[in-house]
Amino acid sequence: MNFFKKIVLSLGLSAVAVTAFANQKITIGATETPHGVILDFIKPQLAKQGIDLKVKIYPDFDRPNVDLNAKKLDASYIVFRPYLAQFNREHKANLVPIVPVHIEPLILYSSKVKNLTEVPYGAMVVIPDDAVNAGRALLLLHKANLITLKPEVNHYDSLTDRLPTVRDIMSNPKNLKIKELEAVKLSGIIRITEFIVLNGNFFLEEKLDQAGVLYVERGLDGKKMWAEYLVTRPEEANNPAIQKVAQALNSKATKDFIIKTFKGEISPAF
Incomplete structure (x- = not known):
């Protein structure tokens, strides 16, 4: 060649x-x-x-x-x-x-009230139904002083920690009715349910009003x-x-x- x-x-x-x-x-x-x-x-x-x-x-x-x-x-x-x-x-x-x-933050959102102190007795709170997001939602409700979780599950510091379930609620002074729903269905009920815990991506996708944000767990744990x-x-x-x-x-x-x-x-x- x-x-x-x-x-x-x-x-x-x-x-x-x-x-x-x-x-x-x-x-x-x-x-x-x-x-x-x-x-x-x-x-x-x-x-x-x-x-x-x-x-x-x-x-x-x-x-x-x-x-x-x-x-x-x-x-x-x-x-x-x-x-x-x-x-x-x-x-x-x-x-x-x-x-x-x-x-992404996890957000307690309401289309009905503007402050945590206005959460009524017996209110329904909708949370995701998968084990991880449900656990994180319960931790949020604990941090917001709406429920109290058992000491062994009221924190999450490593992948070996157990996330809480509704069975781990020690006290529920407002007698909240916690309903678990498939995460993909949450966006369809955001504006018609009293209280809902949702991931930040749903908040962004739905362009929700900041005025409805009652509590934010930002996930900034340093880990x-x-x-x-x-x-x-x-x-x-x-x-x-x-x-x-x-x-x-x-x-x-x-x-x-x-x-x-x-x-x-x-x-x-x-």
């Missing part, structure tokens, strides 16, 4: 390699906001590195990780570590957290227990493309974007 042909062949192979890299697609499951909004922000940055980021929006927390475990997604960005640990136990999965991105993570399968944890997504999610530009866009409604976790 003469020199000219070698050069042409070399250039052709290089072009193929660049094209293949430029077309590298990563699909991540997320909720519409804030997860999807943040992922959309990093798309241009990743495109410059040859990564075509696709965001698949889900209405619930479980399905993205079901699809990730079934290899229908490359990663998810939707849950915090306690929820992920529960998911792995229930589904016999081994999904792994890569980097924390943001922390990032409630930080929302980029998650993938173990064999993909060191995938260069996944690592580039992680770096983009933990960049200063992304931190500034979270602070500017969400104005304190969520917090950067890095």
